[in-house]
Each structure stands twice: as structure tokens, then as C-alpha cells.
Amino acid sequence: MSILSPFRNLLNTRHDIARNLKTKGKKVIGWSCTYTPEELIYAVSALPLMVFGDVENTKLADIYLPVNTCSFARGCFNTALKGDYDYLDGFVASSSCDNRDKIFDMWRHHAEIPYMHFVNTPHTRTKRAQTFFYEEILKLKTWLEKSFGRMIPEIRLKNAVEIYNENRRLLRRVYDLRKKEPPLISGVEALEIVLSSMVMLKENHNELLNRLLAEVSSRADPPKGGVRLLVAGSVMDNSKLLKIVEAVGGSVVADDWCTGSRYFWNLVDSNGDPLHAIADRYLNKIPSSFMLGQEERFGHSMKMAKTFDVDAAIVFTLKFCDTHLFDAPQLKEKLRTQGLPVLLLEWEHSLSGLAQMKTRIEAFIEMVGGV
Amino acid sequence: MEKSEIDRRLQTTKGFYRNYVRKFYEDAHKTKAEGTPVAWVASTFPIEMLLATNVFPVWPENYASICAAKHVSVRLCEIAESKGFSKDLCSYARCVIGSLFEKRANLPEGGLPKPDFLVTSTSACDTHYKWFQVISRHFNVPLFLLDVPYNIKGKSSSHLEKEHIEFYVSGLNQLIDFLEVQTGKKIDKRRLQETIALSDQTSKLWMEILDYRKTIPVPMGARDAFSAVFFMLCIPSTHMAIEFYTKLNSEVRKRVENNFGITEHEKYRLIWDNLPLWYNLEFFEYLKKQGAVVVAETFSHVWMGRLDPVKPMEALAKKYLPNFANCSIDRKIDLIEDLAEKFKVDGIILPTNWGCRMMSVGETIVKEEILKRLGIPSLIIDVDSSDWRSFNETQIKKRVEVFLQMLNRDN
Numbered sequence: 065m066s067i068l069s070p071f072r073n074l075l076n077t078r079h080d081i082a083r084n085l086k087t088k089g090k091k092v093i094g095w096s097c098t099y100t101p102e103e104l105i106y107a108v109s110a111l112p113l114m115v116f117g118d119v120e121n122t123k124l125a126d127i128y129l130p131v132n133t134c135s136f137a138r139g140c141f142n143t144a145l146k147g148d149y150d151y152l153d154g155f156v157a158s159s160s161c162d163n164r165d166k167i168f169d170m171w172r173h174h175a176e177i178p179y180m181h182f183v184n185t186p187h188t189r190t191k192r193a194q195t196f197f198y199e200e201i202l203k204l205k206t207w208l209e210k211s212f213g214r215m216i217p218e219i220r221l222k223n224a225v226e227i228y229n230e231n232r233r234l235l236r237r238v239y240d241l242r243k244k245e246p247p248l249i250s251g252v253e254a255l256e257i258v259l260s261s262m263v264m265l266k267e268n269h270n271e272l273l274n275r276l277l278a279e280v281s282s283r284a285d286p287p288k289g290g291v292r293l294l295v296a297g298s299v300m301d302n303s304k305l306l307k308i309v310e311a312v313g314g315s316v317v318a319d320d321w322c323t324g325s326r327y328f329w330n331l332v333d334s335n336g337d338p339l340h341a342i343a344d345r346y347l348n349k350i351p352s353s354f355m356l357g358q359e360e361r362f363g364h365s366m367k368m369a370k371t372f373d374v375d376a377a378i379v380f381t382l383k384f385c386d387t388h389l390f391d392a393p394q395l396k397e398k399l400r401t402q403g404l405p406v407l408l409l410e411w412e413h414s415l416s417g418l419a420q421m422k423t424r425i426e427a428f429i430e431m432v433g434g435v
Numbered sequence: 436m437e438k439s440e441i442d443r444r445l446q447t448t449k450g451f452y453r454n455y456v457r458k459f460y461e462d463a464h465k466t467k468a469e470g471t472p473v474a475w476v477a478s479t480f481p482i483e484m485l486l487a488t489n490v491f492p493v494w495p496e497n498y499a500s501i502c503a504a505k506h507v508s509v510r511l512c513e514i515a516e517s518k519g520f521s522k523d524l525c526s527y528a529r530c531v532i533g534s535l536f537e538k539r540a541n542l543p544e545g546g547l548p549k550p551d552f553l554v555t556s557t558s559a560c561d562t563h564y565k566w567f568q569v570i571s572r573h574f575n576v577p578l579f580l581l582d583v584p585y586n587i588k589g590k591s592s593s594h595l596e597k598e599h600i601e602f603y604v605s606g607l608n609q610l611i612d613f614l615e616v617q618t619g620k621k622i623d624k625r626r627l628q629e630t631i632a633l634s635d636q637t638s639k640l641w642m643e644i645l646d647y648r649k650t651i652p653v654p655m656g657a658r659d660a661f662s663a664v665f666f667m668l669c670i671p672s673t674h675m676a677i678e679f680y681t682k683l684n685s686e687v688r689k690r691v692e693n694n695f696g697i698t699e700h701e702k703y704r705l706i707w708d709n710l711p712l713w714y715n716l717e718f719f720e721y722l723k724k725q726g727a728v729v730v731a732e733t734f735s736h737v738w739m740g741r742l743d744p745v746k747p748m749e750a751l752a753k754k755y756l757p758n759f760a761n762c763s764i765d766r767k768i769d770l771i772e773d774l775a776e777k778f779k780v781d782g783i784i785l786p787t788n789w790g791c792r793m794m795s796v797g798e799t800i801v802k803e804e805i806l807k808r809l810g811i812p813s814l815i816i817d818v819d820s821s822d823w824r825s826f827n828e829t830q831i832k833k834r835v836e837v838f839l840q841m842l843n844r845d846n
Contacts (some may be wrong), residue, residue, distance in 0.1 A: 160607035172763075184584045
């Protein structure tokens with residue numbers, strides 16, 4: 065058994081783990097956007113859990129959603145309709161894109177979850193926007209306290225910040241393992257590590273990460289390496305696509321997406337009032353494409369490409385994800401100024417059209433590798 | 436078209452494009468050449484703020500609809516697609532991005548005049564500011580984004596949250612700073628109040644016009660409404676708008692007094708949601724031939740709202756925050772419910788828009804809720820407002836005909 069296996073196993077059995085925690089009296093609260101301040105959910109003694117969508121047909125969601133809806137949002141909604149998330153005690157959404165705003169209506173009307181809340185996330189970072197977001201975080205806190213009958217004292221919040229920051233620092237060290245050639249962990253493994261951190265209690269994840277970091281240099285099954293790649297995009301909530309990339313000669317060593325570096329790159333300032341620090345951290349982290357700071361995000365992509373010494377980049381855009389679809393050609397142009405070959409790839413969350421996608425990825429990697 | 440039907444078209448809107456729209460674009464080019472700054476602006480932006488300065492605002496969305504009506508939009512969309520912009524993006528956005536790479540001589544009205552800066556908000560969709568970022572990079576001109584909180588409660592303007600109004604007003608103050616830098620002139624507070632007062636007057640006239648359409652037979656149809664809304668949308672606070680709506684108002688009122696409708700055979704009264712098929716406005720004539728008249732559009736009801744000139748900034752917040760694009764779907768359901776009752780409606784057409792999440796997602800809930808609340812059926816049709824490659828005419832017409840038969844009010 066590989067030292068990486070626990071992460072994959074946790075990911076695959078995430079619903080069972082959540083259900084099991086519930087039998088021990090733990091509340092489970094789902095979230096769907098990395099702008100959701102998980103620390104607060106954690107501080108109310110609940111398990112914060114990112115809602116993923118199963119890769120499968122979406123027959124149930126198709127009844128309610130038009131074809132031209134974000135396929136990730138569709139996948140999540142379908143999984144909820146199927147009953148896979150029937151254990152959720154609450155759900156926190158965020159106004160981070162049209163798809164999420166509108167899909168929240170769907171959840172409110174059709175998903176049976178006892179408590180739901182919507183965080184209004186600004187799209188700018190002006191002083192007034194900071195204040196507004198802080199007030200939103202306060203409202204989230206009040207909602208959590210009222211819905212789950214437990215106060216969130218400052219000490220618990222500080223504790224949550226510490227555990228979350230520790231997780232972020234450890235994930236950063238895990239990412240550093242990919243600077244080597246060949247990297248010490250593969251892109252698929254790195255993704256599964258990050259994803260597993262989103263569905264389990266962070267202190268348990270920290271333990272696993274510490275063990276991994278202690279043992280990884282002597283691992284018996286290191287990745288073989290290949291064409292070093294940066295991947296960019298929005299959400300990648302399963303490792304199926306990256307498995308294909310790495311099976312045809314790619315070696316994903318860096319990313320710029322929500323379920324990767326953008327999730328943990330920035331820490332919460334542990335000095336001062338934790339609520340303000342949390343609000344600051346989430347609004348000012350490396351921006352997603354719905355935020356106005358487009359240049360900053362492109363800058364992050366370019367920096368990742370340089371730091372991790374990549375040979376090329378693949379920009380994945382989920383079908384019907386407007387903000388990223390507008391950014392993609394511009395990001396491509398930016399990365400090309402750094403001398404990188406770039407492949408733009410639109411993908412469906414359900415992974416339909418996979419064979420054709422595989423051909424394109426393979427051709428791209430061959431082209432880059434042949435140079 | 437039978438002669439009697441031709442005679443039923445409104446006089447005031449005849450030659451609308453030539454007399455008003457073309458003139459608007461001619462003025463825009465002329466003013467730009469004379470050195471006045473041109474701003475590109477997106478819908479649901481508080482346009483009154485710009486009209487109170489010497490800036491000339493133009494609307495890429497309006498321009499895209501013109502390109503669609505003139506049947507050049509798909510060619511322009513294809514240019515944008517060749518630059519890497521997905522075919523699933525908003526057709527307005529693709530069309531205008533495409534036009535940046537086309538010779539002006541090949542564009543309707545010589546294209547849009549080059550912007551000096553761009554302004555948009557988050558109060559309708561993501562597309563607005565993402566699209567404008569592309570344009571801002573292309574021309575290397577500044578972009579101002581009015582950050583507007585999403586209204587999840589979806590209640591009427593009297594239920595707006597205090598924090599939302601405050602956030603909006605603070606955004607307007609930032610906008611003033613931005614405009615003062617761009618134009619090099621201080622904003623004239625009195626002119627702003629005058630502009631707000633004019634906009635209020637325009638809105639009042641427009642609301643009256645729309646109200647006349649409660650009458651059976653309906654005195655004004657969707658085609659005229661989608662033309663005439665141009666002033667409400669683009670230049671509400673101008674004397675030209677007031678003059679036009681006064682004329683239209685009196686013509687429509689006379690029709691009501693004389694019991695004169697847009698067709699002799701009004702059988703079904705419909706609400707049309709979202710955008711029309713700009714490349715196929717004849718679709719409304721086709722509906723009329725089936726005895727179906729559109730008595731209200733959600734689109735023509737978005738832009739209006741009374742404004743209190745004494746508190747201009749708050750007035751704008753209260754006008755634009757509750758627009759249904761910025762609210763959860765309940766707001767649209769309430770609007771349609773209200774319209775359906777007041778306008779004595781038999782059915783609702785809910786066209787989705789291929790490149791638009793805001794208009795497409797949630798229509799199933801509208802359909803379900805309206806049926807539950809009022810027993811009125813809806814028909815969802817999957818189309819696109821400006822890209823006719825996503826419009827299957829035969830199939831859509833067949834579905835509409837089946838829907839109308841089902842309404843079967845003609846006993």
C-alpha cells in the first residue's frame with residue numbers, strides 16, 4: 065500500500081465518514097465555494113464539507129436545469145437530488161458566480177436540507193467591500209449559532225484559525241515536493257490530498273500530512289515524471305482527468321485552481337480579532353476569476369509556472385463557466401509571453417467526450433515533449 | 436400580411452430605427468469626434484449618473500441586438516470564437532468582441548465609437564464585467580466596476596436591506612470620483628438631481644404606457660415594446676425620451692378609448708420573459724397569426740422605477756437593487772405573478788438564452804410556481820437572443836402551436 069493511499073480512501077468514503085461523525089453527534093455543513101470561511105463552521109463544532117458532484121449522468125438534475133448550465137453545478141445538484149447528501153444539516157452558498165447564485169434557488173426549492181445560508185461575497189476589494197464582507201461573516205456567525213444552538217466564542221475561532229493555518233502550511237510543503245524532477249508526488253496525488261482536506265476534519269488531515277511528509281522521501285513508488293505541466297481553471301473535484309493527463313506522459317506539478325493552490329495559498333493572520341482576520345483572508349486571497357483582480361490571478365498562474373519550472377500549461381474550463389471562459393484566451397496569451405505552450409480545454413463535468421479530450425491532451429503533450 | 440393588420444401598427448413607432456436609433460449612433464460618433472468622452476456601459480448600470488455629466492454613454496448590448504436584427508451577429512460571433520472565446524458565452528459579448536476585429540465599413544452604424552472608459556456593475560450578470568475586462572484590455576482603457584450585492588431575499592424595493600443600500604451608495608460615490616478623474620470635471624449635483632427628475636418622468640410615462648396594455652384587446656404588442664424600451668434602457672433622462680413617450684402614451688391611450696387592438700382576433704394573452712429573438716422579430720407577427728398577443732414582457736418592466744430627486748443616490752439604489760437579474764428567482768416569480776394577474780394572461784413564454792445563465796437557470800421553478808399559484812401554464816423554449824444557430828424555428832413553432840392549443844381559451 066502506498067503512503068498516499070489514505071487520502072484517496074478518505075475521498076472515496078467521504079459520505080460514510082460524514083455519516084459516521086453524525087452518529088457521534090457531529091453536525092455536517094456543506095459548502096460549495098472556496099470563498100466560504102470554513103473556520104466559522106468548524107468553530108461551531110460542525111464538519112465543513114465541500115459538496116462535490118459525482119461523475120455520471122445527471123438525469124435527475126436535467127429535469128430542472130437547462131442544458132446550458134455549469135456542468136459542475138449540475139453534477140453537485142444531481143448528487144444532492146439522488147440523496148447522497150441527505151446527511152447534511154446545513155448548506156452555505158456564496159454569491160461567487162451566476163451559476164452558483166441561480167443554482168442556490170434550485171437547492172432552496174428542491175434539496176431537502178434543514179438550514180441554508182447565502183454569503184454575499186463582493187467582487188471587489190475596496191475598503192467598503194471589506195466592511196460589507198465582514199458584516200456578511202458576522203451574519204454567517206449569527207446564523208450558525210442560531211441554527212445549531214451553540215455559541216462561537218473567540219477562543220474557538222482562534223483555535224480553528226490555527227488548525228486551518230497549519231493545514232495550509234502543510235499543504236504548501238506538500239506542494240514543494242513537486243519542485244523536484246521527477247516530483248516526489250504526482251499531480252493526481254496532490255489533487256486527491258487537497259480534495260480529501262475539504263471533506264474531513266482538518267486536525268485529522270494534518271496528522272496524515274505530517275506522516276506523509278516524514279515518510280515521503282523514502283517512498284517505494286515515486287512518480288516517473290514527464291512533461292512538467294501547470295494546470296489552471298476553476299474546480300476539479302475528482303482526479304479522473306488528471307489521471308489521463310499523467311497516463312499519456314504529462315506530469316502535473318503546479319496548479320492555479322480553486323481545488324488546489326488557490327484554496328490554501330494564503331494564511332489567516334493569527335494576530336488580532338479572528339473574525340476580521342478571517343474576512344480579510346478570504347476577500348484578499350489569490351482571486352478567483354469572479355473577482356475583479358484578473359491581473360493578480362494571471363500573475364499567480366505565471367508565478368506558479370515559473371516556481372515549479374513547468375514546460376507547458378493546460379487551461380481547463382468547465383463548460384458554461386462564464387467567468388473562466390472569458391479569462392481563458394487572455395490567460396493563454398499571458399502564459400505564452402512566458403514562452404509556454406498552452407492548451408485550452410473545455411470539459412464537461414460528466415466527462416462526456418472524454419475520448420476526444422484524451423486525444424487532444426496526448427497530442428499536446430507529445431508536441432511539447434518532442435521539442 | 437392582410438391590409439387591415441398593417442393598419443394596426445402604431446404610428447409613433449414607425450421608422451423607429453431610422454429616426455431614433457440610427458440618430459443615436461450618428462450622434463455618438465459625432466460627439467466622440469468632437470472630443471467628448473465616450474463610455475461603454477452595460478444594462479442595469481445607473482445610467483443617470485453618466486447622463487448627468489458630459490460623457491456620451493453607448494450600450495454594447497443594444498449594439499449587439501442591432502447586429503442581430505441586421506443579421507450580421509453570427510458572422511461577428513464567429514470572429515470572437517476564432518479568437519478563443521467559447522461558443523457558449525453570451526452572444527451579445529461574442530458579437531461585440533468580434534466587431535473589434537472587423538472593418539468599420541462592414542459594421543452597422545460604423546460600429547461603436549471607441550471607448551474612453553468602461554463602466555458596468557455586478558447587478559445583472561458575470562458576463563458584463565468579464566466581457567468588459569476583455570474590452571478594457573483590448574483598448575487599454577480603464578474599467579469601473581460597481582460592486583452590487585446580490586439580493587437573495589428577492590423582495591420588493593421597500594424590503595431592501597439597509598446594508599445593501601449603503602454599499603450601493605458608497606459605490607456611487609466611488610463612481611463619482613472615477614468620473615471626475617476621467618472627465619476632469621467636478622460632478623454638478625444640481626444637474627444630477629435634474630437628471631434623476633427627468634428619468635423619473637420618463638419612467639412614469641413608460642409605466643402608464645405599459646399599463647394600457649392591461650386592456651382587452653391589447654393596444655400595443657411586444658414588437659413595439661421592444662423597440663420603444665430603447666429610451667428607458669439607454670437614455671431615460673432626456674427630453675427626447677419624454678417627448679417620444681408622451682406621443683406614444685397618447686396614441687396608445689386613444690386606442691384604449693376606441694377599443695382598438697393590435698389584432699382583430701385576440702385569443703391568447705401572453706407574457707414574454709427575457710429577450711426577444713432579435714434576428715426574428717417577425718416571430719411576434721407569427722404569434723399574432725395564431726391569435727396570440729404578448730401583453731407584457733419582463734424585460735420592459737425591469738428598467739422602470741420612480742425616483743426621488745431629493746435623494747438621488749438612494750433613489751438609484753432603490754431603482755436598481757431590486758431588478759430581478761440581481762435577485763433570487765422568487766423576485767421574478769413575484770413579478771410574473773403580478774403581471775399575469777393584472778394583464779389577464781393565459782400563458783407565459785419563457786425563452787432561455789443559450790449564453791446566459793442568469794436568464795436560463797430557474798425557469799423551471801418559474802413555470803412550476805406560476806402554475807401552482809395561478810393555474811397558468813408556461814412554455815420554456817431553448818433559444819438565443821442573437822445567435823440564430825441556437826434557434827430551431829420549425830421545432831419551436833411546433834411547440835408553441837401545441838402550447839397555444841392547450842390554452843384553448845376560445846370556447
